[in-house]
Amino acid sequence: MNVIQFENQHDQRAVGIVENNTVKCVNGVESVRDLALMAIKNQFSLEQQVQQLGYSDESYDYSFLLAELKVLPPLDHPDTAHCFISGTGLTHLGSASTRDKMHQQNLNDAASVTDTMRMFQWGVEKGKPAAGDVGAQPEWFYKGDGSIVVRPGTDLPLPPFAEDGGEEPEIAGLYVIGPDSKPYRIGFALGNEYSDHVMERRNYLYLAHSKLRFCSYGPELRTGELPNHLVGTSRLRRDGEVIWEKEFLSGEDNMCHSLSNLEYHHFKYQQFLKPGDVHIHYFGTATLSFADGMQAQVGDEFEIEMKEFGHPLKNKLAHTQPELPIGSVITL
Template sequence: MRLIQFETPQGTRHVGVIEGDEIHVVRATDTTRELALGAIAKGHGLVEEVLERGTDPSPHSYRQTLHEGRVLPPLDHQDPAHCLVSGTGLTHLGSASTRDKMHQKNAGEQAAMTDTARIFQWGIEGGRPPAGTPGVQPEWFYKGDGSIVVRPGAAFDKPPFAEDAGEEPELTGLYVVGEDGKPYRVGFALGNEFSDHIMERRNYLYLAHSKLRNCSYGPELRVGELPRHLSGMSRILRGDEVIWEKEFLSGEDNMCHSLENLEYHHFKYAQFLRPGDVHVHFFGTATLSFADNIQTREGDRFEISMAEFGEPLINGIQAGTAELPAGKVKPL
């Protein structure tokens, strides 16, 4: 089952089940979070909750709704401060070589390259432990709260201080913390973990800064387990021209960490178990256009597609504005 959140032309929110180009509207349901909390409270799965509530046909086609910009991220929170966006790196086979390639111009910074290789090797050796057993912890980063999330089809802001505006095609895990304080995986979605790779390349300790950017995920939420091997396509379009494209792989057969291990090392922290909160977690990638010396610019469009997730995730780039000029923090 694949779900979306969308708005009517009048701005009313709904949850829909996607079947081809049809949207089947889940009855009496405004948000996926509400749907998930209802399923948790009844002790059954999301599919059972949808079937119990029932659906009605929508008068608008799915692709029309996407084209009109009315499709929302497939899971969110009405209070953006209660949606945590995070991610893990060096999780996919080949991701260490991609990271090292990004840092080649700073080849004298051997510590950065050595640490990259070391953490990746730890993942190879201990990132896939037996079920129910903690493995080695991955690289982890904070990206922002729900206010940084851009809906499918909308443009990312490139801040005035940014040096790069690069895509990262990834799978995302979408979670709700139940009233029992336990995390529940609602499903998976395609994601674009938009980052500043020039800043990161200057020094790997700048990775935390480079991640504080917009991101997007969706348009569809896939419910249930994932195939172990997934192959998608990441493209950059400039006008009608594809200026770069490359296959990207995901799924556990292409990863050095199991999904269970990545989830454990996120939710082992008590502060991430606040009932009702939403978590969006990017699982990493080994494919970046920046590693192929592609420089994006305002007006470019990213397209990330994978057959198992339905319609592609498309986002543009636009100039952002400075939120706070230098020297404007006021003492009290």
Template sequence: MLLSQYLDDAGNARVAARTGGPARAVQSDLPLYHLARQAISNGTTLLAHIDSLGTGDPVDLGGLLDEGRLLPPLTHPDPAHLYLTGTGLTHLGSASTRASMHAKQPEDETDSMRMFRMGVEGGKPANGQAGVQPEWFYKGNGAALVAPGAALESPAFALDGGEEPEIAGIYIIDTDGTPVRLGFALANEFSDHVTERQNYLYLAHSKLRPCAIGPELRVGPLPDSIEGTSRIRRGAEVIFEKPFLSGEANMSHSIRNLEHHHFKYALFRQPGDVHVHMFGTATLSFAEGIAAQDGDVFEIEAAPFGLPLSNPLAQAPAAQAAPMTDVKVL
């Protein structure tokens, strides 16, 4: 089942569901956050709860996207309680992309390559125990989550704004602190790769950018192997197009291991919070020498996730970049 959120004619968030055919409105006035919490409280699955509510009128997702009425598939009533996080160097091939950005002398192995090798050797433990921990980063809260079709804004001080086609796990924390995975969605983990390339320690800065997920949430397990396509359109021209691979068959870490090393922190097990956790990629247009420009459109698609995720790049006006950020003294 694929679930999406949209604004109805009255401006209220509604949920649509589909299982191969056209999307239909779920028979509830509640957004997905509340429907998911109902399912958790009732001790049932999200799929069973949606089935029990039933569906009604067809929903034109493409038309809603054109009208700017599609939302991220899961949001929180208070954006400060939605975490955007991710892991890097988790995919086979991702190390070579990253290492080329942080190369030292030819005889030296970069920190990126060492961390990747750690994941290959210990990221998929077979004994049920925790494996080696991955690279981890913070992107922001719900204020940085962009809807499908909406612009990914690169701040005026940024040196670059580039796509990262990924799969994200979508979670709600239960009342007892247990993370509950609702499903998976496409993600564009938008980043500043030029800033990161200056120094690996700038990775944290490079990730503090908006990102997008959706348009549809896949309920259920993640396919073992996923092949999608990442492209960039510049007007009528496609200036970049390349397949990307994901799923555990193409990863150096298991999903379970990545989830463990995120949710092992009590901070990330606060009841009611929402987590969007991105699992990494090995495909970047930046690695191919592409510099995205204002107005370019990023498109990420993979058949198991329904509609493509499409977002234009918007460069914030230089006037928004003050020489210094003023802080008041109380």
């Protein structure tokens, strides 16, 4: 089942199920988070909860909603401070070589390559532990809270201090923390994790800075388990023309970590288990246009497509607000 959040004809929030190009409205809920909390309370799956609620008489043309930018990220929180955006790297087979390729212009920094390969190898050796065992920790990063999320089809801002704004085509896990302080995965979505690869290439210790950027995910939330083998396409368009296109792989068959291991190493921290909170966690990629020598420009459009997730995720690169002047911190 593929689920979206959107603004209806009355500019009110609604939850819909996508069937072909039609969106059927779910009765009684205005957000996927509310739907998930209802399902947790009733001990239902998300699909069972939708079946219990049923559908209203309203339906919408999906293409129209997307064109009018009415489709919201498929999971959010009414208070953006309670939506956590994070991710893991070096999780996919081939991701280490992609990372090393990014650092090839920084050959004097041997540690950046050595540590990359060392952490990747830990994942290869111990990233898929037996049931009940703890596997190797992945690379982990924080991107921000819900305020850095842009809806599908809208612009990804390029900060004035940024050296690059490049796509990262990934699958994201979408979670709600239940009243019992346990994480509930409600589904998966396509994601553009969007990072500053030039900054990261300068020194791998700048990774944390390079990840503090906007991001996008959706437009659809896919319920159930993630297929073990997924093939998608990532594209970069300039003036309407495709200037770069490449296949990207995901699913556990193409990863050196299991999803359960990545989830354990995120949710083992108690501060991530506050009831009602929302978590969006990116699982990593091995495909970047930047690694192939491309550098996105303002006005370029990113497109990430995978048939299992319905409509592709599209966002354009755009300028953002003026930079905070140096010395702007005020002493009280």
